[in-house]
Amino acid sequence: MDTIVSFFLNDKPVRIPPGTSPTMTLLDWLRGPGRLTGTKEGCAEGDCGACTVVLERHGRRMPVNACLLLLGQLHRRRVRTVEGLGGAHPAQTLMAESDGTQCGFCTPGIVMSLYAHAQEGGDPHEALAGNLCRCTGYRPILDAIARLPPEPPSCGQDEAPPAARFETADQVFHLPNRLADLLDLRAADPAAWLLAGGTDLGLRVSEHRERPPSVICVQNVPDLSAIESRPEGLVVGAAVPYRDLLALCEAEAGFEPLRPYLGRLGSRQIRSLGTVGGNLGTASPIGDMLPPLVALGARVRLASRRGERVLPVEEFLLDYRRTALAEDEVILSVFLPRPPAGRLFVVEKLSRRHDQDISAVAMAATLDVADGVVRGARLAFGGMAATARRAEATEAALLGRPLAEESFAAAAEALRLDFSPLSDWRGSAEYRLAAAGGLLRRLFWRAAAKDLPHDVMSVPAPHAPAFAAGTA
Numbered sequence: 001m002d003t004i005v006s007f008f009l010n011d012k013p014v015r016i017p018p019g020t021s022p023t024m025t026l027l028d029w030l031r032g033p034g035r036l037t038g039t040k041e042g043c044a045e046g047d048c049g050a051c052t053v054v055l056e057r058h059g060r061r062m063p064v065n066a067c068l069l070l071l072g073q074l075h076r077r078r079v080r081t082v083e084g085l086g087g088a089h090p091a092q093t094l095m096a097e098s099d100g101t102q103c104g105f106c107t108p109g110i111v112m113s114l115y116a117h118a119q120e121g122g123d124p125h126e127a128l129a130g131n132l133c134r135c136t137g138y139r140p141i142l143d144a145i146a147r148l149p150p151e152p153p154s155c156g157q158d159e160a161p162p163a164a165r166f167e168t169a170d171q172v173f174h175l176p177n178r179l180a181d182l183l184d185l186r187a188a189d190p191a192a193w194l195l196a197g198g199t200d201l202g203l204r205v206s207e208h209r210e211r212p213p214s215v216i217c218v219q220n221v222p223d224l225s226a227i228e229s230r231p232e233g234l235v236v237g238a239a240v241p242y243r244d245l246l247a248l249c250e251a252e253a254g255f256e257p258l259r260p261y262l263g264r265l266g267s268r269q270i271r272s273l274g275t276v277g278g279n280l281g282t283a284s285p286i287g288d289m290l291p292p293l294v295a296l297g298a299r300v301r302l303a304s305r306r307g308e309r310v311l312p313v314e315e316f317l318l319d320y321r322r323t324a325l326a327e328d329e330v331i332l333s334v335f336l337p338r339p340p341a342g343r344l345f346v347v348e349k350l351s352r353r354h355d356q357d358i359s360a361v362a363m364a365a366t367l368d369v370a371d372g373v374v375r376g377a378r379l380a381f382g383g384m385a386a387t388a389r390r391a392e393a394t395e396a397a398l399l400g401r402p403l404a405e406e407s408f409a410a411a412a413e414a415l416r417l418d419f420s421p422l423s424d425w426r427g428s429a430e431y432r433l434a435a436a437g438g439l440l441r442r443l444f445w446r447a448a449a450k451d452l453p454h455d456v457m458s459v460p461a462p463h464a465p466a467f468a469a470g471t472a
């Protein structure tokens, strides 16, 4: 079993001296003991991208936020910082030639996003969504991206990391690599932080400067990292990052609407680390994965030393950030039933900004229509209650009604029976009810026309009243 954190930094091996906190963020280590100050700290909460570095895994480049990544998570991994590009990578030279190098604070992070994008490709706007620039704008940076020569992924395959345990005088960080060990560790220490990608938990370290006595990291347990497509649906391991789920959804019959929706969950940096298991574990009322899971009738598989059990996601989510997870259990995977051909599946997210923003309201719906009549509807909303949940009165108001705008407008009135949303800085209660009603009407237009694009622009919330209790 490994006892010292070691990783490759810009192709050179690094061993972290014993006694260093395994929950120190990579950003703090780089700018402190690592003496590499090219990586900057802007927000320390995963939003601004100034700290972007690239994890190189299985020959692929994943941009990540160094302010959220903990040293223990890096064990045996490969990290590249802006210093590791040598000054002459096209991501750097093209930024300079296109006048994309604006301020020294954001530029290193932007360069690292471009370095990852050169290999990963896709939508340039999506590649930059996790890098905030508040000076002269993105156009020259997009010019640089447009000229970026694509680089093929290398065909490297990393070795499976051995089990590890890093201990200091006041902390222990476990990195099990077998399910049985994970379950033993969980049973022995139910108060330990169960860490997946750390895009929620990492904030407690980077922002709130917490120093957890005990952490169990699930990222290296193969049972939680598998993703499988079956005719009847998708089995997604709890530790699968959104990035992999998103790539799978692109080509999966029935799940296509999840692609643009997940493309707006955080940024590429967040999606490289954040997991579905983490979204379920946090159980935030505005967790974006939760409405689609509830609408699809997804089932979550839980495991402990006592055995396994399977629960519908809507029974797993109990209340505000409260779930049915027992203290000795872990989330193993979630099963997403495949919507059959002919069933409409829609997911919508309304947020103040299109990218890298938390939802004010999210809706996921499945709709079955036969002979012009609504025969089945599952409507799940986020941001409307203490947890994502179904709008049962609204569903009932739709059932048996003709597929007509009036039916959906009438059903929208029933939303008031289902929800009494809170007001906060993302939207007032009235805004949320009106927005949810609007989404319902749009569901009609999708069902009637079937040709609306899956991606919806964010709609700015009208003036919200003074900040009341948060829903996050």
Ligand SMILES: Cc1cc2nc3c(=O)[nH]c(=O)nc-3n(C[C@H](O)[C@H](O)[C@H](O)COP(=O)(O)OP(=O)(O)OC[C@H]3O[C@@H](n4cnc5c(N)ncnc54)[C@H](O)[C@@H]3O)c2cc1C
Pocket (backbone or CB within 6 Å): 045, 046, 047, 193, 194, 195, 196, 197, 198, 199, 200, 201, 202, 203, 218, 224, 238, 239, 264, 265, 266, 267, 270, 273, 274, 275, 276, 277, 278, 279, 280, 281, 282, 286, 287, 288, 289, 325, 329, 330, 331, 332, 356, 357, 358, 359
């Ligand atoms: C900048 C930024 C933007 C974000 N944007 C969005 C967004 O647009 N939409 C959105 O929904 N979320 C967003 N998030 C929140 C976060 O990315 C998601 O909630 C993500 O799914 C958390 O996954 P994780 O693997 O990082 O969880 P972690 O932080 O590792 O864990 C979160 C919780 O889940 C528990 N947990 C993790 N794995 C397991 C398991 N296997 N079994 C039991 N419990 C487990 C942990 O103990 C912890 O309580 C954002 C976060 C940041 C920092």
Ligand code: FES
Pocket (backbone or CB within 6 Å): 040, 041, 042, 043, 044, 045, 046, 047, 048, 049, 050, 051, 052, 065, 066, 067, 068
């Ligand atoms: S410092 Fe802003 S995202 Fe990390």
Ligand code: FES
Pocket (backbone or CB within 6 Å): 101, 102, 103, 104, 105, 106, 107, 132, 133, 134, 135, 136, 137
């Ligand atoms: S590059 Fe830093 S604010 Fe624009």
